[in-house]
Amino acid sequence: MAFPTILTQGLCMALLVLTLRASSFASASRELGEMSMIERHERWMAQHGKAYEDAAEKERRFEIFKSNFELIQTFNNGNHKFRLGLNRFADLTNDEFRATHNGFRPKSGAAASTAKRFRYENVTAVPASMDWRAEGAVTPVKDQGQCGCCWAFSAVAATEGITKLATGKLVSLSEQELVDCDVHGQDEGCDGGLMDSAFDFIVKNRGLTTEANYPYKAADGKCNARKAAAAAASISGYEDVPKNHESALLKAVAHQPVSVAIDAGGFAFQMYEGGVFTGDCGTDLDHGVTAVGYGVASDGTKYWLIKNSWGSSWGENGYIRMERDVNSKEGLCGIAMEASYPTA
Known part of the structure; x- marks a missing residue:
């Protein structure tokens, strides 16, 4: 056994x-x-x-x-219309990211209730798609770094666009001039601001100088009045797009690049790599960007084409496509809440 x-x-x-x-x-x-x-x-x-x-x-x-x-x-691994990736913000917590890479300040008080003319109100037909890059009205993607002056980059991009449309010349303009010199109103350099105040400054200063003349430093500095006096482009004013109307925003973007404010503080926005962004996000506006077009993706999803200021390694070579014509009147991430554009 x-x-x-x-x-x-x-x-x-x-x-x-x-x-x-x-x-x-x-x-x-x-x-x-x-x-x-x-x-x-x-x-x-x-x-x-x-x-x-x-x-x-x-x-x-x-x-x-x-x-x-x-x-x-x-x-x-889920079923989404967009994807995330290990971009240069991958070693930051979301709190750290929001503290250093946004900077938009929503309008307050009288400024928030002031109504202005909307020149595109009676537009009845717009192209099925628009890309102002293809029209030569958009400079290469820039990088605000760890300075909360997204508002300056948004206003400058819109000003560069209208300057091209008005003069036929695309000129890269100076964000640093706004950061250093536009400090007597609601704008506070790297501590935040808003695009309408930047447009006001450009009008009062009789223009902006070039990026080459007054280069970006990603930090607050003392205003160089001599450089700021050498204006390379000017605007006559600005207009606000009627609030909470994506259809009105579409009319404006069909005619020129438009400054828009969005809620860009979420993890998905931080790590966005490509595709049509569909959220999650709210309407706590904290970032200024520029709408430079719109279109329809291959799966039929309508989108806004947005130029960001986080460098070309983020998103789709520095751009993001955001879902358009959503059920919320504010638009995705509040994109239709505080849009404006400069006038030639």
Whole structure:
């Protein structure tokens, strides 16, 4: 009767060996996965020129990076019209991101209730699609860096557009002039502002100088009056698009690039990589951008074409397509709430 005992002992030993091997394989897989994440972070750092002050900061940023990566993977495994990716904001928490890369301040008081003429009110027909880049009315994507002056980039992009349409010349204008010199009203440089106030400044200052003459520094500075006096483009005024009407916004964008304010503080906006953005977002307006067109995606989704100021590595080469004609009167992310454009 010794044979069954020997057989049982042999089977137990085989199972033990298999269990140990499986445990060892699982441990190795976890280590490999962790190493892959570390290597992924190192490649991402090299791609975006990231460097940290010490090992502790690098470890903290790695943990944020890893968490964001997992959130991105989970999102992209779902059924969405857009996708997220490991862009240069991947080592920032969402709170950090919102604190350093937005900066729009909604209108308040009398400014919020002032009604102005809307020159496109009686427009009855617009093109099925529009892309002001194709018309030569949009300069290359710029980068505001860690300065909350999105309002300046939005106003400048709209001014560059109307200048091209009025004169036939596309000139890159100075955001830094607005950051340094437009400080006596509601605009406060890197601490935030709004596009209408920027348009007011451009009118009163009789124009803006070029980017080349007054280059961007991504920081508040002292106004250089000599440089600011060398205006390269001017506007006669500005008009607000009727609030909460995407149809009115469509009429305006069909005729020129338009400054718009949006709620861009969410994780999905931070990590947007491509596709037609459909949310989630609210109407807590915190970011100024520029609507430079509109169209219809291959799946039939209508969209706004938006020029951002977070560099060309973000989104679709610095742009985002945002869903158009949504059920909410404010538009997706509040895009129809505070739109305006300069006049030649």
